[in-house]
Amino acid sequence: MTIIMILVLCGIMFLPFAAARAETADGHAKPGGGRKIVVLATGGTIAGVGEEGKTAGYTPGALTAEELLLAVPKLAQVAQIDTVQICNVNSDDITVEIWLALANKINELARDPAVRGFVITHGTDTMEETAYFLNLTVKTDKPVVLTGSMRPATSISADGPMNLYQSVCVAASDEAVGKGVLVVFSDRIYSARTVSKYSTYNVTAISAGERGAIGVVRDGTVLLYESPSKTHTTQTVFDISALSALPRVSILYFSLDADPSLVRFAAGHSDGLVIAGAGAGEFSRKWIEVIGGLSIPVVVSSRIDDGVITKENLLCKNTVAANSLSPQKAAILLRLALTVDASQEYLEELFLQY
DSSP, rough: OHHHHHHTTTTOOOOGGGGEEETTTTTEEEEEOOOOEEEEEEESSSGOOOSSOOSSSBBTSSSSSHHHHHHSSGGGOOEEEEEEEEEEEEEGOOOHHHHHHHHHHHHTTTTTTTTEEEEEEEEEHHHHHHHHHHHHHHHOSEEEEOOOOOOOOOOOSSSHHHHHHHHHHTTTOOOTTOOEEEEEEETEEETTTEEEEEEESSSSSEEEEGOOOEEEEEEEEEEEEOOOSSSGGGSSSSOOOOOOOOOOOEEEETTTTOHHHHHHHHHOOOSEEEEEEEEEBOOHHHHHHHHHTTOEEEEEEEEEEEBBBBGGGOSSSSEEBBBTOOOHHHHHHHEEEEEEEEEEEHHHHHHHHH
């Protein structure tokens, strides 16, 4: 049985996407109001296929970008759509090489004046990391929107089609211009810097905690209420155009009685470290002794979902405070920062600015 047959049996509605057109009053074709959106697909649950009706046990990245688009009624009335299949993998298999290819492709396509914005379909596990990486590396004010789903395409009440529809609406909107990279999920719009995954199963798993959404989407109408204030996209110092790799940064999670030899091992195999400390970035005396003697950059974050770490919280003078960045996002900023300057003074300024 083909993938399309499976989806039809599951009640997912398919339209002749290439021929779909918004019409004027006299019946003439008016495709998408002349707004071209590029959908860049990477796989994930939104492209997943499994046993009919079930939400688990599926194969992620089974559908192509074109097949995803066919499941969204009237999408062509919002915009003209081009597709690029960057990869088709579980988001846990996203690599730096894929990141670089994705960001460079966006930067290339953004130079085309006909392109209005971008939508990236992505698995939810690492969506926040890809969003933040792009927020620091794409060089355009045109909207860049990530989305995905918590249920595969073959499940009951799959959430992917609505998330994709709303993401195209945001990418095609004037309101999203210059707002940095955004994530659209379950009717809400989030900034790439603050968005995170908060549940392993809920359809509202993507959130931003106490920082909240910066806007909503209702019946295709985009309502943005806030603008990200941290440096992003065209204003960042990072140039990845000539890069084929990034410096290696390891994240170490501190817990009660954690072995400090883990720190020594990670430092010996890394260009920098991020510590996911307890509370306001704290760790044991044994860890203090080891970390205080390291010669590579060390950024201190927290294993707690909310809060801020400042310079005053630091237990070692040779470390840098992650501000409000999660460990995984602090690692991204550190990896990019190390392509520019590894000095502690520079890193301290950068983590305050970004």
